[in-house]
Amino acid sequence: MSIEIVLAISASLLVIPVLITRWLWFWVFSLVLGLPMVAVWAVYFYQTSQPEYSGSPQEFFGILIMVLVSGSLAAGMFLRYIRWVVGLKVHEIKVAKSLVSGGGQRSNT
Secondary structure (H helix, E strand, O other): OOHHHHHHHHHHHHHHHHHOOOHHHHHHHHHHHHHHHHHHHHHHHHHHHOOOOOOOOOHHHHHHHHHHHHHHHHHHHHHHHHHHHHHHHHHHHHHHHHHHHHOOOOOOO
């Protein structure tokens, strides 16, 4: 696997969660990709905890790829959460401004 492919996958896993507008699709996307990554990490940690485990010379590159890919997904999910919080605060400020500007005007009908 070339480094360009790994970087493209990582970039897409960072950007796609941020661009998803519906929460249902965000969670489906995150779970469909996140659960297999959790399983891969669980198998890796289980294998390395075995007494007869000796590793391999190429193990570092596999770990590096998994850290990059799973870290990108986690960062994308975190950025989506930040986008959601900022959107809520902006909406809250807009509502507060509209209440202040229209709060003194009452209709007598």
